[in-house]
Amino acid sequence: MSPNPIGNRVEQLAQSLAEHIVPLIVDAIDIDSILDKVDVEKIIERVDVDKIVERVDVQKIIDRVDVEQIIERVDINAIVNKIDIDSLVEQTELGSIIARSTTGVLTEVLDVIRAQGVGLDDFILRWGNRLIGRGKKVRDWPAGPPLLVGPRAIAPT
Amino acid sequence: MTTVPVPSPALTVGRQGNYAGAVSRLAAFAADVGASWGLYTLGVALLNAALKLATGHSFTLSNHQVAAFIVLTFWEFLYFTYQWAVSGKTLGMAILGLQVVTREGAPISGRQAVFRTVGLGITLFLTVGIGFLGIVYQRDRRALNDYIAGTAVVYDWDARAARLRWIARKEGPAGAAAPQEHTV
Numbered sequence: 001m002s003p004n005p006i007g008n009r010v011e012q013l014a015q016s017l018a019e020h021i022v023p024l025i026v027d028a029i030d031i032d033s034i035l036d037k038v039d040v041e042k043i044i045e046r047v048d049v050d051k052i053v054e055r056v057d058v059q060k061i062i063d064r065v066d067v068e069q070i071i072e073r074v075d076i077n078a079i080v081n082k083i084d085i086d087s088l089v090e091q092t093e094l095g096s097i098i099a100r101s102t103t104g105v106l107t108e109v110l111d112v113i114r115a116q117g118v119g120l121d122d123f124i125l126r127w128g129n130r131l132i133g134r135g136k137k138v139r140d141w142p143a144g145p146p147l148l149v150g151p152r153a154i155a156p157t
Numbered sequence: 158m159t160t161v162p163v164p165s166p167a168l169t170v171g172r173q174g175n176y177a178g179a180v181s182r183l184a185a186f187a188a189d190v191g192a193s194w195g196l197y198t199l200g201v202a203l204l205n206a207a208l209k210l211a212t213g214h215s216f217t218l219s220n221h222q223v224a225a226f227i228v229l230t231f232w233e234f235l236y237f238t239y240q241w242a243v244s245g246k247t248l249g250m251a252i253l254g255l256q257v258v259t260r261e262g263a264p265i266s267g268r269q270a271v272f273r274t275v276g277l278g279i280t281l282f283l284t285v286g287i288g289f290l291g292i293v294y295q296r297d298r299r300a301l302n303d304y305i306a307g308t309a310v311v312y313d314w315d316a317r318a319a320r321l322r323w324i325a326r327k328e329g330p331a332g333a334a335a336p337q338e339h340t341v
Contacts, residue, residue: 128294147262
């Protein structure tokens with residue numbers, strides 16, 4: 001604020017005038033028509049992006065990024081669950097690598113025996129209970145112990 | 158020769174930790190009976206050979222029925238109890254990918270292993286196998302010996318790896334023509 005009382009009043013008058021006039025001027029200006037007249041492409045052409053990039057200290061930006069915090073925010077399990085591993089194995093060399101490194105005759109036989117065993121287990125469970133008239137009840141039975149499958153998991157039918 | 162298509166994830170990956178069914182458990186038990194009997198026969202043959210070598214006299218355990226029964230009972234008790242206490246699975250169960258756990262799904266104790274073996278004898282001989290019907294008709298697929306020991310049996314094989322191997326076999330080795338089905 002000015003120490004001179006006259007100067008102070010003039011300053012206040014100028015300020016109130018500006019408060020009234022500036023909105024009127026702004027309203028009168030058609031910004032869209034001005035922008036239409038501006039050749040943005042020409043401006044972009046004149047901008048030397050390389051020079052801007054040269055001025056930017058990328059290393060400084062990288063140093064300021066907290067990678068740990070980003071990783072903590074990412075739900076890796078959700079990402080992994082989204083990956084279709086079956087098609088990944090089918091469509092890449094990964095399948096043959098796994099086959100060459102892990103497949104022996106014994107594992108092959110065991111895989112077949114175990115998977116067929118599971119299928120037969122289901123069959124016996126389903127039909128055994130259907131025979132005594134409670135085939136539908138089996139659907140509500142728990143799939144496994146609570147610590148291994150969770151308390152609400154239900155047996156597959 | 159049988160042709161087996163790749164099983165669905167529901168039959169493999171989705172079953173880890175689920176209660177095991179009657180067929181898998183029966184097959185595992187049959188494998189255990191075979192393995193324990195084979196080991197017993199081998200042990201008796203070695204004992205006979207050692208005695209003959211040391212004393213010059215031939216000794217056949219099967220000629221002494223009471224002694225043979227006691228030794229066999231003790232051996233079977235040791236076979237099942239030791240394996241369940243150490244790893245929660247017998248040889249047959251390892252082949253079929255099964256695991257004995259507590260009712261809640263935790264590893265079993267040595268005490269539970271002992272009770273389970275005694276319970277197995279009771280279920281087999283005192284109930285003439287009727288005690289096994291619980292595997293099909295009980296909510297948590299537990300036989301009488303499971304109730305005696307407070308245990309349950311679950312699928313425990315690495316089904317995810319098995320499925321990947323399966324798909325990989327279907328794809329075939331690099332550069333080879335891919336067969337559509339897995340052949341055993």
